[in-house]
Amino acid sequence: MGWGEYALAFGAFFLSHSLPVRPPLRPWLVARLGRAGFGVAYSALSLAVLAWLIGAAGRAPYVPLWDWAPWQNHVPLAVMLPVSILLALAVARPNPFSFGGVRNAAFDPGRPGVVALTRHPLLLALTLWAGAHVVPNGDLAHVVLFGSFAAFALLGGRLLDRRRRREMGEAWHRLDAARRRWPRPESWPRAAMRVAAGIALHAALLWLHPRLFGVAPLG
Template identity: 70%
Template structure:
């Protein structure tokens, strides 16, 4: 199917990311699934469509922009460790500044966790993931794929900030200032945080194992 499948997968990906979070639809889905259920379902749908999109990029006509070199493999191999930790520390946690948060009314700006480092940890994760994968994938389809994701994530943070400031009013700036003065790391991380870190490490190992089966390419040198 070549470029047609790639274009179709791209359209489905962006529709699956934009329609569920629209004001008319999101409250209905959250009422039916709950906030955590909505986040998990949204994440599962995103991963499924993303897998299809990446596969479609691999089946698109191969137009080389730069040659592959062995050192390029080490870029995503190194970056994906922090990406998995960011995902584990942010998914389903309170975060009134961005999307993907759960139980936002329980957010404590004095103990913001990963939000201390980024108001949009999931977008930071997406930026790192996409940017790292551009390096060893120097063909046109993959450069379009990962380059668009990186640009989308960088722009998305600004758009979300603008929307959240309108929604929260002066509270947005007040909470942002409190978060900025919170310690970046807790001297005594909770059991939940340690479990999330362990889950992030396990996720990294699982991705290394599953990558050849999911995407047809080994991530190892």
């Protein structure tokens, strides 16, 4: 379908990320699925649409913007291990500043973990992933794809900050000031397990990449 499929997948991606989290749809879904069930369903939908969009970018007409060089592959290789660890440290933990947090009322600013580094670790991971993948993909479809992801993540952080400040009031400023310290985790053994899970995720992505996207990161 060329550009038509690409445009359709792009539209589905942004709708799937915007509609489920807007009132009144999100409260309706959370009431029926539970907070954890909503998070799982939202994540599964996001990954499915993301996989379709990446595949559609590969099928779009090829319009080169710059030439490929072997060194470019090393950029995502170097960045994706930190991204995988960042994801493992951020997923399914309390974070009242961002989306996707669980047990947010239990957030301890004295033990903020990765939230001490950034209020939006998942969006930071998306920004790093997208920016790193622009380098070796110098055709129009992929530059638009990964560039849009990076812009989406950066803008999303600003919008979330504005919404959370409005919703939380003075508590947002108090928690934000308190969490800006050494990223002490809730539990060192759990943090070590999450880092190990991030390393395992990175290995799995290296193995799955050629099977899902037809490109072998290690050559």
